[in-house]
Amino acid sequence: MRHWPPAASLSLRLKTNTLPFIARKAITSLVLPLLVVATVTATWLFSASDERRISIYSTVANYSLPVVERDGHDYVGLLELLEPLGSVSATTLGTRWRLRYNDVEAEFSAGENRARVHAGNVHLAANFLLENGRGLVPLASLGSLLPPILGGPVSLHEASRRLFIGSVAVHFTAQVGGSNPQSLVMNFTAPVNPTIATEPGKLQMVFTHEPLVAPGSPSLTFQSDVIPSANYEEENGAAQITVAGRTPLFASFSNNGKTITISPAPQPGRTANLQAAGQPGAQPAAPAPAQAAPVSLAPPVQANAAQPTAAIASPTQSSYFAVLDASHGGAERGAALTDELAEKDVTLAYARRIRLELGALGLNALVLRDGDNTITLDQRASQANAAHAAIYVAVHATSDGRGVRLYTALLPSSAPNNGPFLDWSTAQSAFLPRSQAAVASVQAELQKQQLPVLVMAAPLRPLNNIVGPAIAVEVAPPASGVADINSFNYQQLVARSVASGLIAARTQIEVPR
Numbered sequence: 001m002r003h004w005p006p007a008a009s010l011s012l013r014l015k016t017n018t019l020p021f022i023a024r025k026a027i028t029s030l031v032l033p034l035l036v037v038a039t040v041t042a043t044w045l046f047s048a049s050d051e052r053r054i055s056i057y058s059t060v061a062n063y064s065l066p067v068v069e070r071d072g073h074d075y076v077g078l079l080e081l082l083e084p085l086g087s088v089s090a091t092t093l094g095t096r097w098r099l100r101y102n103d104v105e106a107e108f109s110a111g112e113n114r115a116r117v118h119a120g121n122v123h124l125a126a127n128f129l130l131e132n133g134r135g136l137v138p139l140a141s142l143g144s145l146l147p148p149i150l151g152g153p154v155s156l157h158e159a160s161r162r163l164f165i166g167s168v169a170v171h172f173t174a175q176v177g178g179s180n181p182q183s184l185v186m187n188f189t190a191p192v193n194p195t196i197a198t199e200p201g202k203l204q205m206v207f208t209h210e211p212l213v214a215p216g217s218p219s220l221t222f223q224s225d226v227i228p229s230a231n232y233e234e235e236n237g238a239a240q241i242t243v244a245g246r247t248p249l250f251a252s253f254s255n256n257g258k259t260i261t262i263s264p265a266p267q268p269g270r271t272a273n274l275q276a277a278g279q280p281g282a283q284p285a286a287p288a289p290a291q292a293a294p295v296s297l298a299p300p301v302q303a304n305a306a307q308p309t310a311a312i313a314s315p316t317q318s319s320y321f322a323v324l325d326a327s328h329g330g331a332e333r334g335a336a337l338t339d340e341l342a343e344k345d346v347t348l349a350y351a352r353r354i355r356l357e358l359g360a361l362g363l364n365a366l367v368l369r370d371g372d373n374t375i376t377l378d379q380r381a382s383q384a385n386a387a388h389a390a391i392y393v394a395v396h397a398t399s400d401g402r403g404v405r406l407y408t409a410l411l412p413s414s415a416p417n418n419g420p421f422l423d424w425s426t427a428q429s430a431f432l433p434r435s436q437a438a439v440a441s442v443q444a445e446l447q448k449q450q451l452p453v454l455v456m457a458a459p460l461r462p463l464n465n466i467v468g469p470a471i472a473v474e475v476a477p478p479a480s481g482v483a484d485i486n487s488f489n490y491q492q493l494v495a496r497s498v499a500s501g502l503i504a505a506r507t508q509i510e511v512p513r
Contacts, residue, residue: 054139055237057211058165060085064208064237067139067161073126074139074161081142085150085165090135097128097135104149108135117148160234162211169213174230176222184227184243184262188212191257194241196382203249203262205241212239226264250386253379320389321363322502325462326351327396330374337399337482344372346397346486350475353491354393357499365389381427381465390510391438391502394463394472399482403452404494406443407472408435409463427465434469437508442471442501449497469509473498 052067054076061084067074082088082101090099095110106117110130115122115137125140137145142163143156155164172188192212194205218232230243243249248265326347328334334343348369355365366387369375375383384392398405409428428435439455446453463470475494477485484490502509 052161053237054161054163055208056081056084056163056165057168058085059168062209062211068136070129070136071126075126075129075136076139076142078135078137078145082149090133092130092133095130097130099135101149104151106149108137115145117145120148122148157234160239161237162234162239164211164213168211170210171213172215174215174220174222176224176227180261180263182224182226182264184222184224184230186241186260186262187255188258188260192260193253193257193376193379196251196386198249198386200248201244201246203243203245203251205243205251205260207239207241208237210239214239227262253375254373256374320366320387321391321506322354322358322365323368323384323387323389323392324351324354324365325368325380325384325392325394327394329369329372332374334396335398337397337485341482341486343397346475347395348372349486350397350473350491350495351395353495354395354498357492357495358502361499361503363503377461378465381462384462384470385427385465385467388468390469390506392463392466392468392470393498393502394460394470396472396474397485398474398476399485401452401454401476402479403454403476404446405454405456405474405476406439407456407458407460407463407474408432408439409466409470410457410459411464412459425464427467428463428470431467431469434509435463435471438469438502438505439471441505441508442473442498445497445501445504446494449493451494451497 052069052074053064054067055064056062063084065076065080067076069075078099079088079090082099086102088099088101090097092098097108097110099106099108104118106115108115108128108130111127113124113127115124115128122141122145124138124145126138129136139161140156140158143154143158146154146163146165150165152166155169157163170188170190170192172186174184174186176182176184190210192207192210194207194210197204197206214232214234220230220232222228222230226247227243227245227249230241233240233242243262245262245264249262250265252261252263253259254261326344328342328344328347330344332344334347337343337346348367351367352370355367358365366389368380368383380394409432411426411429411432443453443455458472460472463472473494475485477483478487478490
């Protein structure tokens with residue numbers, strides 16, 4: 001179980017005005033979400049699969065709560081359920097429990113199977129329970145108890161313990177074909193970002209945060225030799241879509257998270273450009289590993305969502321030596337290096353150049369963003385983890401200073417790990433020594449070229465979330481000025497040094513995970 005620390009306990013032992021641009025950005029992006037999340041009373045808690053939970057979806061907040069069993073019935077705390085939705089309070093008078101939600105009053109009596117809401121009675125599926133001042137109501141009664149309290153429609157999926165408040169359901173369609181007859185295109189009515197797991201014969205997407213509902217039929221069949229079917233099911237507060245495939249599959253995101261394209265995974269030796277065919281602006285996802293390997297593709301951090309977890313990668317033969325991640329992209333331009341030059345364009349140029357330099361030395365590399373499209377930080381980490389490459393390299397650019405800055409992760413205090421799943425915010429912790437070895441090797445190669453190099457640690461996402469060696473390279477202008485930061489000669493000098501440094505450290509970073 002994971003809890004955010006109080007805002008007052010947050011501390012970064014760095015002075016932001018003394019750090020380069022990338023570190024200042026990292027600290028701002030880290031602290032502000034934490035300060036927001038610390039004010040939320042109910043959060044998503046990623047839990048062990050045997051912990052029984054109910055998921056609540058509303059226009060105000062999406063969250064989950066534990067379910068307890070009493071006398072053969074499932075119960076949930078009513079006060080905890082209502083807290084994220086509005087102003088609520090409760091008082092205990094002997095065996096009676098009175099609740100006030102906004103302007104609505106309700107009264108319950110311990111051991112009785114009815115409640116009084118407004119001037120009417122609501123029948124409960126089992127007796128109301130009062131435990132140490134906490135009011136427990138049977139989960140099966142939420143569909144009839146909540147509408148008069150909330151003043152609106154409520155839909156309860158009792159078997160899967162999912163509660164929908166108002167018109168929040170996300171629907172989807174799925175069809176094979178279009179511009180790529182071997183791909184399954186799934187369109188959703190709202191942005192989604194599920195947890196992805198692959199194993200031989202199928203790809204599974206688990207929707208924990210999204211109020212996804214079933215299509216007309218939970219079992220879908222397609223006229224395809226590659227992807228014959230897909231199945232929808234719900235369990236323990238989550239929805240899951242399982243796509244059957246006769247070849248390894250991978251998922252790519254586009255249309256601002258409203259479209260997921262399932263396609264055959266590229267085979268080793270093929271191009272590293274993984275954009276889905278026919279999907280302009282598609283966000284590439286890494287190829288599916290041969291072994292089952294859950295990979296979190298959680299949505300961006302929100303005020304009502306806890307951090308996802310990162311699966312520990314099992315040893316596997318990777319198609320790629322390096323994952324190169326060009327920062328920013330799409331509407332996110334990054335820093336304005338000059339009036340005409342945006343950071344997103346420079347980072348992509350350098351990522352591609354490093355790929356060419358590694359390729360010339362016989363090593364394959366994947367460029368996560370090989371076009372002008374937007375990828376969230378969590379998507380970047382999840383796709384990089386799924387690739388099982390020897391090292392992850394984030395590429396940034398700045399107009400401040402001269403030379404190159406190299407970064408490893410600066411990790412926050414760790415939350416408990418959950419079996420094979422690492423705490424998302426500190427997944428990098430076990431790999432820091434190998435990340436530092438890679439940085440030292442790249443530093444040495446850059447110094448051979450008389451390039452100024454600064455090495456430091458920074459709370460820079462998604463470095464924290466990478467399950468394997470991970471570094472960031474921030475390119476500053478050469479001595480001739482910022483106008484030459486994207487020149488061919490400077491690109492080649494930096495890219496060749498980075499590639500040579502990674503190869504020199506290969507024996508230290510390619511330890512099986």
